[in-house]
Amino acid sequence: MHRLQWEEAQQKDVILYPEGMVELNQSSAEILKLCDGTRNLDQIVVDLEEKFATTGLKNDITSFLEVALKNGWIQQD
């Protein structure tokens, strides 16, 4: 129902859905790209902390995923 894609003209990732579009900042886009049905929350946190060589991302990621869930950008099994 929602499509995440890179927009060359805007140099941004966007989410497209009926009648609308949300522009994502880089970190939101990185999180969403990992929501591919193969990883759970802890794995997403581990992957991103590794990727950005940092720790303590869990709270930020959790609150963003809550927003994403509420907006229907992702679904929960």
Place this chain on the structure above:
Amino acid sequence: MAGSNKTNITPPRWLLAELTYKCPLQCPYCSNPLDYAKHSDEISTEDWKRVLSEARKMGAVQLGFSGGEPLTRQDLAELVKHARELGYYSNLITSGYGLTEEKIIQLKEAGLDHIQVSIQASTQDLNDHLAGTESFEHKQEVARLVKKHGYPMVLCVVIHRENIHQMPEILAMAEELGADYLELANTQYYGWAHANRDLLLPTQEQFEQAEEIAQAFKKKVAGKMKIYYVVPDFYEDRPKACMNGWGTTFLTIAPDGVALPCHSARELPGLDCPNVNDYSISEIWHDSKAFNFFRGNEWMQEPCKSCDEKDKDFGGCRCQAYILTGDMYKTDPVCSKSPDRKVIQDAIDSARKSALSADEQPLIFRNSKNSKAY
């Protein structure tokens, strides 16, 4: 033209491709021009592909195929496929008339992202009366098939005095059909709707009651169904933000290739709207007279000119100012600061009188016979 500042021009994001003015239905609130019968030319498949490619390159990403009834174009699936390859998020805006399961599958395979089906009312009698064609059962079937084949289901109901009393039933119907999105579009009074305004404009009480029901429903289905509620601006005291700013976001291409900053802009005098047969989309967007006409705010008159809300609503709708005051530069008369606000009150009063009157005038249906009279 006044108001343009070329360095500040943002690229189009939404492309509305009005593929054809042909339509098997005859809705009396249709937003197509009254004289659409005069504009029966249609640009070719290759022209449309070029338009889609050029607009996409500039940054357009949301694409609506509309009309008339876009399904009457034989090349629809080919255009959908082209759009998908370019990376558009494409939407078919249809009455559902003529949509078969086979076609729904074919369009899905071509890459269509969603289908918006419009239904006129919650009952067969009224739906078929408003559409001017027997279509209610077929539309319900289409809505189910859209869902079955994995599209987000967007249901659109245009609201006016003939169906506003059905609000609870309309909402129940949307729920029953499993709509993911429901667009409750209070009629905007352009084109055919303007010609039928006395018969279509609800009274304030009707409108308030319906809105209350719709808002309660919106809360109830939050998280399951998304409601887009298009307000009827006659009962507001600020106008709508016309086109999100003229020439900032929206690009409409009419069936004959005329490029419009708003789908009603054809009615405005002296814009010389350019045709895609003569110019590239980039030239049209950046350099044409029509797209620069109301760009920015230097064209404004008082009270808009010195108003601190002008960056919020851009002085309202240019077509509404023109239709209702005869001067397209004026403040949208919906605004309570407009010296012409009286024309809105007159329209409301006149519609109320017609609602209470015993002898009903007939609606003017949108068909080519009636169109030729304009």
